[in-house]
Amino acid sequence: MAKDQSFMLEETRIAEILILVADFKVLAAVTLSVAIALYLSFNSRHVYLVDFMRYKAPNTLRVPLSTLIEHVERWGKFDSKTIEFQTKISERSGMGNETYLPTGVHQFPCDPSLSSTIEEVEMVLFKLVQDLFTKHRIDPKSVDIIITNCSLVCPTPSLATMMINKFGFRSNIRSFNLSGMGCSAGLSSISLARDLLRVHTNSSALVLNMESVSSNMYHGQVKSMLLANCLFRMGGAAILQSNRKSDRQIAKYELQHLVRTHLGSKDNSDKCVVQEADDEGYTGVSLSRSIPQVAGEALKTNMTTLAALVLPYSELIQYGLSIMWRKVWPPAKKRGSYIPDFKKAFDHFCIHAGGRAVIGAMKEFLKLKVRDVEA
Numbered sequence: 001m002a003k004d005q006s007f008m009l010e011e012t013r014i015a016e017i018l019i020l021v022a023d024f025k026v027l028a029a030v031t032l033s034v035a036i037a038l039y040l041s042f043n044s045r046h047v048y049l050v051d052f053m054r055y056k057a058p059n060t061l062r063v064p065l066s067t068l069i070e071h072v073e074r075w076g077k078f079d080s081k082t083i084e085f086q087t088k089i090s091e092r093s094g095m096g097n098e099t100y101l102p103t104g105v106h107q108f109p110c111d112p113s114l115s116s117t118i119e120e121v122e123m124v125l126f127k128l129v130q131d132l133f134t135k136h137r138i139d140p141k142s143v144d145i146i147i148t149n150c151s152l153v154c155p156t157p158s159l160a161t162m163m164i165n166k167f168g169f170r171s172n173i174r175s176f177n178l179s180g181m182g183c184s185a186g187l188s189s190i191s192l193a194r195d196l197l198r199v200h201t202n203s204s205a206l207v208l209n210m211e212s213v214s215s216n217m218y219h220g221q222v223k224s225m226l227l228a229n230c231l232f233r234m235g236g237a238a239i240l241q242s243n244r245k246s247d248r249q250i251a252k253y254e255l256q257h258l259v260r261t262h263l264g265s266k267d268n269s270d271k272c273v274v275q276e277a278d279d280e281g282y283t284g285v286s287l288s289r290s291i292p293q294v295a296g297e298a299l300k301t302n303m304t305t306l307a308a309l310v311l312p313y314s315e316l317i318q319y320g321l322s323i324m325w326r327k328v329w330p331p332a333k334k335r336g337s338y339i340p341d342f343k344k345a346f347d348h349f350c351i352h353a354g355g356r357a358v359i360g361a362m363k364e365f366l367k368l369k370v371r372d373v374e375a
Contacts, residue, residue, distance in 0.1 A: 045197065045198050048241065048254050049240070049252055049255060050204070050250060050251045051135065051136060051240050051250075052239045054236075055210070062098065062099070063099055063100060065091065065097060068101075069083075069087050071110075072229070074108055075108065077219035082221050085223055089230040089231075093231055094356050095231075100233060100234040100235070101233065102120040102123070102214045103119065103123075104119070104120065104215075110219070111214070112216075112217065114155070116214045117153055120213065120234065122166075125148070125236060125238075126166060129163060132206075132238045133167075136240070136250075138240075140168050141168070141169065141170050143169060143170075143204055144200060145174045145197070145203060145206065146160050146173055146175050147193055147208070148176070149177070149185040150209075150210050150211060151181055151183075151185055152179075154180070160175040187258070189209060190255070193205040193239075194258060197241060204241065204242040204244065205240070206239075208236070208238050209237050209239070210235065210236030213232055216285060217229055218283070218284030218285070220278045220280055220282035221278075221280070224286045224288065225284035226284075228287060232285075256310075257306060257309050260302075261301045263297065263298050268288075269294045272291050272294045273285065273287055274288075291357065292360070293361075295358050295361055295362070296362075296365055299361070310345040312344055315340040318338050318340070321338075322338035342366055343368075343372070349368065349372055349373065351373055
């Protein structure tokens with residue numbers, strides 16, 4: 001009997017020890033989580049947008065609407081129906097008379113060669129970098145990261161290497177060249193720069209964004225591919241980001257939140273913008289009719305995540321109550337859920353200007369006024 005009692009006491013002690021160990025593990029896990037959260041909150045590296053430059057082409061490359069239509073007619077590639085279609089789209093696109101096309105597109109016939117494309121790239125990116133460095137008296141060797149992006153042009157050497165060779169950046173500069181990422185490539189570049197700056201202390205990142213038009217003017221008859229001729233123009237931007245404390249006083253902005261949404265796993269999203277060859281062998285970029293729908297779906301997913309980060313509690317509570325009310329009272333589903341007032345979080349909205357349909361979809365989804373989406 002004594003042995004049985006002794007054995008039971010030992011089991012009880014073992015159980016108590018196991019409970020203490022389990023409690024200690026839980027406490028340790030909670031303590032570690034709190035410590036990590038506090039560390040990240042107090043040691044999070046700020047990422048500043050020091051300045052940016054937008055490319056302004058020379059007036060010799062200006063393409064008023066009348067000039068564009070004349071070019072389309074003189075290229076000798078289109079029939080009367082496709083000329084009429086491009087004229088109609090150009091007139092409705094919202095493009096003004098102060099847009100530009102590269103030298104190769106001004107020629108008759110149009111020059112889509114690689115040399116013409118490289119000439120356009122150098123004209124845009126070299127000027128952007130030179131102007132930005134001159135304005136802030138930046139020594140190229142002080143730049144730690146360079147990211148270039150051009151969706152439809154990916155030469156060898158890369159665009160990043162072209163910049164390194166031209167301006168004499170350091171041999172240990174971290175260089176990246178993005179391509180094939182479409183209209184989202186600019187923000188993808190900013191995201192990559194932010195992530196790198198969070199890892200590498202006391203550093204700056206130069207981000208160069210552009211799209212080449214020279215080699216991507218479409219000369220076939222497919223309407224979905226003719227849209228690009230009417231909507232794409234020459235341009236680019238250079239952005240200087242930094243995590244240096246010394247740049248805080250001169251920086252224009254500080255990057256607060258960056259939320260990325262990728263719906264490429266869905267076929268309609270994956271195929272809404274595609275570079276391909278038509279039946280006649282002409283290569284172009286096909287813009288699907290589903291773009292506004294796809295953009296709206298991506299926007300809804302993205303803004304749902306962003307809303308939790310930026311909206312005041314009053315808007316979040318109203319939105320949450322509307323969701324609950326729709327589940328409790330089925331007739332409420334017909335009216336839709338409450339759309340938060342994002343103007344309580346943002347003063348200005350910078351919307352992708354690739355087409356009026358996309359701008360209209362965002363205006364409707366966010367319940368914005370006309371003045372909120374004006375250029």
